[in-house]
Amino acid sequence: MMQKIQKFGGAMFTPVLLFSFAGIIIGIGTLFTTQTIMGGLADPSNLWFKCWNVVLQGGWTVFNQLPLLFVVGLPIGMAKKQNARCCMEAFVLYLTFHYFLSTIISQWGEFFGVDFSAQVGGTSGLTMIANIKTLDMGMIGALLISGLVIYLHNRFFDTELPEWLGTFSGSTFVFMIGFFVMIPVAVLAAFIWPKIQLGMHSFQGFVKGAGALGVWVFIFLERALIPFGLHHILYSPFYYDNVVVPGGLYSYWATKLPEIAASKASLKSLLPEAGFTATGYSKIFGCPGIALAFYATAKPEKRKKVLALLIPITLTAILCGVTEPIEFTFLFISPVLFVVHALLAATISTTMYLVGIVGIFSGGAIEMASLNWIPLMGNHWVQYLLQFAIGLCFTGIWFIVFRTLILKFNFKTPGREDEEEDIKFHSKAEYREKKSDLKDSSKAVFAENILVGLGGRDNIVDVTNCATRLRVNVKDPALCKDDLYFKSIGAHGCSVNGKSYQVIVGLKVARVREDFEALL
Structure with missing residues (x-):
C-alpha cells in the first residue's frame, strides 16, 4: 500500500512541475498591469496594458484548467503501459463523466440537494469544466476519475478481441467499458459530493479557526512527510483545491494580487489563509544555515570537497525551492537532525504568520519574487524587510542548533565520515x-x-x-x-x-x- 501511495504522490507531481513557470508569468503580468505600480502605463486603454494582459491571460491557462491538467497528468506516472493512450482515455472519460453528472443534476437537482439554476462559483457548489456546468469536485474529482480510468486501462487495454471486433480493441475497448462505468459513478457523485462539499466548508472553518497552531502543524507535517514521499498529498489539496479557499491558495492568491498590491493593510489581514503556503522559508533561510553548519563541522582536510557539494545544492534550494539534495545528505545519516529541521521550519513559518506576513512562499526565491516581492513591493516593502530580518535570524538559529547537535552527538554529516566509510559526493x-x-x-x-x-x-x-x-x-x-x-x-x-x-x-x-x- 505504501508503494502505491508513494507512486501516486510522485505522479501528482508531474503537472505540478508546470506551476513554477506559470506562476512567474502571472506574477510578471500582474506587475505590469497593476496601476498602483506602473501608473498610467497600466491603464486598461493603454497598449502597454493590452499587450501584457495577453501574456497574463495565457499564464492563467494552467491554474484555470487544473482538473483537466491532473486528469491528463496522472496517467503519465501511473499507467503501466501505453501512457499516452491512457492520457487520451482519461481526458475523454472525464468529460463523459461530467456530461452524465451535469445532465443528472440538471434534471433531478432538487432530489440531490443541488440548485442547478444557481450561478457557478461561490457557495453554489457548481463550476464550469470544458464548458460543462457541473458539480465542483475540484482536483479530488479529477484524481478519482483519472485513477479509475488508469485502473481500467491497466486491466483491459491488452484484452484480445475476436478478429472481426479488432477495431474495438485497445483504447476503444477501454472507452467502451469506461463509458458505462461512468454512469453509476456520476449517480454516486450526485448523491455524495454535495454532502462532501458541506463537510469541506466545515473543515475550512476549522482550519481558519486554528490560526497559528494550524499553520505550525501543517508546515511541520509537510516537512516530516518528505522521507516517505507523501508531502505532495498533504499540501496539494490546500494549494490547488478548495480546502481553504476556492480554487486553491495558488490560484486564489494570484487573482487577489491587484487588490493586495493596491492596499497598504498587512498581508495577513488581506488573506490570512495564505499562511499555509509558507513551506519555503526553510528552503531559503534554513538550508543556508544547515550548509554553514556542515561546512563548519567538517574535518579541515575535507572542507574544500564539502564546499563543492554544498554550494550547488544550497543554491538549488534557495532559488528553485528543491530541498531534497541537501536534506537527503543528512536525513538517513542522522534522522534526529531532520526532525529538528522540521520543527524549525514550522516555527519560522508560524513566526512569519504571527507578525502578519503571508503569501505564496512555498517555493524558492524565483517563485517568491514573482508572486510576492515584485508585484507587492510598492505598498508592502516594510513587511518584506521584516521578513528578511526574521529569516536571517533563523538562518543563524539553524546554524547554531545544527552545529551544536552535530558536535555533541558526533553525527557523520558530510565531511565528518570515518576514513573507512568516506562518502564520495560528486560534483x-x-x-x-x-x-x-x-x-x-x-x-x-x-x-x-x-x-x-x-x-x-x-x-x-x-x-x-x-x-x-x-x-x-x-x-x-x-x-x-x-x-x-x-x-x-x-x-x-x-x-x-x-x-x-x-x-x-x-x-x-x-x-x-x-x-x-x-x-x-
Whole structure:
C-alpha cells in the first residue's frame, strides 16, 4: 500500500512541475498591469496594458484548467503501459463523466440537494469544466476519475478481441467499458459530493479557526512527510483545491494580487489563509544555515570537497525551492537532525504568520519574487524587510542548533565520515570526468549504474519520478545496493522503504528516467 501511495504522490507531481513557470508569468503580468505600480502605463486603454494582459491571460491557462491538467497528468506516472493512450482515455472519460453528472443534476437537482439554476462559483457548489456546468469536485474529482480510468486501462487495454471486433480493441475497448462505468459513478457523485462539499466548508472553518497552531502543524507535517514521499498529498489539496479557499491558495492568491498590491493593510489581514503556503522559508533561510553548519563541522582536510557539494545544492534550494539534495545528505545519516529541521521550519513559518506576513512562499526565491516581492513591493516593502530580518535570524538559529547537535552527538554529516566509510559526493565536473573514463561515455551510463544498484532489469516492478527522485519499486530488496553505492555513482543518495527505492537524482531526473526506462 505504501508503494502505491508513494507512486501516486510522485505522479501528482508531474503537472505540478508546470506551476513554477506559470506562476512567474502571472506574477510578471500582474506587475505590469497593476496601476498602483506602473501608473498610467497600466491603464486598461493603454497598449502597454493590452499587450501584457495577453501574456497574463495565457499564464492563467494552467491554474484555470487544473482538473483537466491532473486528469491528463496522472496517467503519465501511473499507467503501466501505453501512457499516452491512457492520457487520451482519461481526458475523454472525464468529460463523459461530467456530461452524465451535469445532465443528472440538471434534471433531478432538487432530489440531490443541488440548485442547478444557481450561478457557478461561490457557495453554489457548481463550476464550469470544458464548458460543462457541473458539480465542483475540484482536483479530488479529477484524481478519482483519472485513477479509475488508469485502473481500467491497466486491466483491459491488452484484452484480445475476436478478429472481426479488432477495431474495438485497445483504447476503444477501454472507452467502451469506461463509458458505462461512468454512469453509476456520476449517480454516486450526485448523491455524495454535495454532502462532501458541506463537510469541506466545515473543515475550512476549522482550519481558519486554528490560526497559528494550524499553520505550525501543517508546515511541520509537510516537512516530516518528505522521507516517505507523501508531502505532495498533504499540501496539494490546500494549494490547488478548495480546502481553504476556492480554487486553491495558488490560484486564489494570484487573482487577489491587484487588490493586495493596491492596499497598504498587512498581508495577513488581506488573506490570512495564505499562511499555509509558507513551506519555503526553510528552503531559503534554513538550508543556508544547515550548509554553514556542515561546512563548519567538517574535518579541515575535507572542507574544500564539502564546499563543492554544498554550494550547488544550497543554491538549488534557495532559488528553485528543491530541498531534497541537501536534506537527503543528512536525513538517513542522522534522522534526529531532520526532525529538528522540521520543527524549525514550522516555527519560522508560524513566526512569519504571527507578525502578519503571508503569501505564496512555498517555493524558492524565483517563485517568491514573482508572486510576492515584485508585484507587492510598492505598498508592502516594510513587511518584506521584516521578513528578511526574521529569516536571517533563523538562518543563524539553524546554524547554531545544527552545529551544536552535530558536535555533541558526533553525527557523520558530510565531511565528518570515518576514513573507512568516506562518502564520495560528486560534483557535476567530477561526474563528467568519471563518465569519460568509462568505455561507454553516453548519458545512459548513470541510468545503467542505477539499474545495477537496484538489482538489474528483472528486479524492477515499475518506475516513476517526482521533481528530484527516481521512484522504483523492486521485487527483492536483497539484490539492491546501499546508500553509499548510489552516492558513489553520482546520485545524492537513496531512500528505502520496504521494496520502494527513491534514488535522489536532482533536477535532471526526468531525463534519467527516460534513460532508465529505455534500459528496461
